[in-house]
Amino acid sequence: MRAVTVLRGLVAAAAAVAVAGCGGGDDPEEPPRPRPPVTAQLSPQRVTARATVVRRRVAVGFDRPVGLVRDPGARGRTLVLEQAGTARWLDGTGPAAGPPFLDLRGAVKVGEEQGLMGLAFAPGPDGERRVIVHATNLDGDTSVVSYGLRAGRVDPLSARPVLTVAQPYANHNGGAVVLGPDGRVYLGLGDGGSAYDPRQQAQDLDSKLGKVLRWDPKARRPRIEIVAFGLRNPWRMTFDRRTGALWVADAGRDSAEQQTEEVDRVPAARLRDVDPPVNFGWAAFEGARDQTNRRLTPGSPLAWPVASYTQRDGCAATGGVVLRGDDAPRVRALRDRYVFGDVCSGLIWSVPVDAGPGVTMRREGERLPLQTGYLVDRDGRLLVSVLGGTIWELRDPPRR
DSSP: OHHHHHHHHTTOOOOSSSHHHHHHHSOSSOOOOOOOOOGGOOOOEEEEEOOOOEEEEEEEEOSEEEEEEEOSSSSSEEEEEEEETEEEEEEETTEOSSOOOOETTTTSSOTTSSEEEEEEEEEETTSOOOEEEEEEEETTTTEEEEEEEEETTTEEEEEEEEEOOSSSSSSSSOOEEETTTSSOOEEOEEEOOOOOTTTTOOTOOTTTTTTEEEEEEOOOOOOOOEEEEEOOOEEEEEEEETTTEEEEEOOOOOOGOOOOEEEEOHHHHHHHOSOEEEETTTTTTTTTTTOOTTTOOTTOOOOSSEEEGGGGSSOEEEEEEOTHHHHHHTTTTGGGGGEEEEEETTTEEEEETTTTTTTTTEEEEEOOOEEEEEEEEETTTTEETTTTTTTTEOOOOOOO
């Protein structure tokens, strides 16, 4: 199977299914639909006159890497997540020797959008060091499990289930799991799959699909909260360390010129009070476009995308990182910007972090097809993983 097809399935592509008649039409009691402001319209791209970044190969030899995680401990090493259920340390120019840090092979169902989805380091109830793993279990459902460590590796016998969510279809499993500045774990889940959210899960507050969820990892019985809903397939999330805002890349549907990829943001103030949670609109809205045969849940503020683009420029948004100050000193052009990209086109974009919705996206003059995740490592390098097995660094062009 072609690599592009695999990754489109992994992070974004909807099944090619016509969903005629589902969604139930208009609800006569539904309040008037909001009209998107001009600032929520598709961001016009700005192509720079010269390359703002260049790529440099850092490592090869990984097996279908789907993301990058930095160990928050003293060593600060970079962990590469592999779709089949393993996670290996980046060591020099390739994977570290010896057994992987995490090995769930045989316990993870692997498919186009199934497998190991995400991992985060977090404290446990007794303050012990644990990892939270988001993966597809053998039944094809979302499984979130907390594991302890033993001899520097994940101990599979220490598993403590946190959350299991039934997946009605094999696509749109989401992916991101991150530890927030408030000490809580944040998880992004897709809408359950198929096409056009036929079960309208993303707008259903009784469903955990199509949501950003959070909980306290130190609680012995965590209470799951909904932070945001109305998401199609969030692939990678990150926090702005200066403001505490949460940034989410949400992959759009595969429908030629109608498809919209979007970047969403939850301000820190809205994270402090998630009652009601933020609504990003899917499937009633995709970006700023009203899909009139899908209902919109009333009572929650509707948030419009910070930036968006169509299939002309790609097929699936891969969430990136917010760069502040000297986070990544080798890419000065990206300071105070959120950098992200697209799986299929390989384009790399950025937007000003502190601007409002509808900012102009800037194309950064480099391409990395099949990109799956971004990370700033302990040395300040801006790293990008690609499904083919290579880890790249983005940096300033050489001075002439």
